[in-house]
Amino acid sequence: MNSILILDDAQENCMLMQGILRKSGYKNTYTSQSPEEVIDWLNLKNQDPPQKECSLILLDILLPGVTGFEILELIREKKELKDIPVIMITALKESNVLQKAFDSGAIDYVIKPFDATELLARVRSALRLFEEMTRRKEREKELEKLTDQLQEVNSYLVAISRTDSLTGLYNRRYFDEILTTEWKRCWRTGAGIALIMLDIDHFKLYNDTYGHQGGDQCLKQVARAIRDCARRAGDVAARYGGEEFAVILPETNESNAVVVSRNILENVEKMAIPHSASKTNSIVTVSIGMATLSPSPENSITELIERADKALYLAKEEGRNCLRFYPQSD
Structure with missing residues (x-):
């Protein structure tokens, strides 16, 4: 089941987005108004694995004591989270702000005040991307496994083609x-x-x-x-x-x-x-x-x-x- 994390310092925004998402079937949606809490949940400042799993992060740009861009940078540096899609939340429509969001590794953005239809469309698109990336990783792992097996078989075939079956010396x-x-x-x-x-x-x-x-x-x-x-x-x-x-x-x-x-x-x-x-x-x-x-x-x-x-x-x-x-x- 997809898990969605929302970080916004305004409680009403968190409740609004959580309500829209849960009503649309995304029951495993949790929120926080504290950057420190999210940093702790995700273990962004140490090597430990995240304490909470997430398939998508909705991240406010303007936060107390830190920017969403700084949080995003920490997320991208953590190997367990570097491929998790992040949607930036902002009331700013300036193109330079939006461009910085994309340059920092966000895949999309939503503008406050929220439009439920637009929010859901962007969330669904991001989750489809995450699911496809997950499937691709699984296929890559399977391909790596098959490649390793093939290399083992090839190595074995090379070995037996060079070896005398009775003595074990070269033929x-x-x-x-x-x-x-x-x-x-x-x-x-x-x-x-x-x-x-x-x-x-x-x-x-x-x-x-x-x-x-x-x-x-x-x-x-x-x-x-x-x-x-x-x-x-x-x-x-x-x-x-x-x-x-x-x-x-x-x-x-x-x-x-x-x-x-x-x-x-x-x-x-x-x-x-x-x-x-x-x-x-x-x-x-x-x-x-x-x-x-x-x-x-x-x-x-x-x-x-x-x-x-x-x-x-x-x-x-x-x-x-x-x-x-x-x-x-x-």
Whole structure:
């Protein structure tokens, strides 16, 4: 129900307007002849919410000790009231006074002595405006809520489009995308980039021995060991395919990349995942190939991948469960 507040220092004016409005169905109309009382009701001089709700304020311009314009300024400064329509009450018809009322934030005015028909018309118009503004705010809130929900859905879709569903690491598609991005960035900055490629040793035998569910659990555990070692903001760990993984280390030199690679080897061994069918060890191990390059016109992403892949092949040839790296210079 709409609530209307009337502030006029003349009691007869308050009673007249209140009577007209209540007779027309606006039962929740209250009045005051005291600016201080209204300031207190609405908490205009502190941060507390208003004590009285109102959908419309009828505000006299000439008040004892203060002007209606000053009250209106306080109203517009309070966030809970800044959109409440205000109709100024005045006996003055000078255009400069009326213009000041509009400039101060009033939406309309009524001239004393009151004409009931005119007063009701202006009140109804102001309340329609308030109701429309209220509906608009509700629509905006609903739209904001829907927008937030849509952003959450989009973020989720982006995340799952980039993530390997089994291991939680990035997938091959996103690996290719981010490797290109980081390559270009390192080219611009002159920094080096390292690529680690690793394979779970004898994983086919693991699957044959422990079943595909066991194999999936093994992949998850190895992925966790890799993730724990690639923790910098720019590091990207991905499932490259099957039992093969890859780690991008932007702005990383050879010695630091070796440290990360050895940490991965040690982390996987510490997990002590049983692998009775392994020809290398009684537990799950990995073979790692690592390469670094400083992007330039003389090399390419393909060359970086080929170097890391060759290093991985060398690690497998030399007994597995080890790290081999392709030197930056041939």
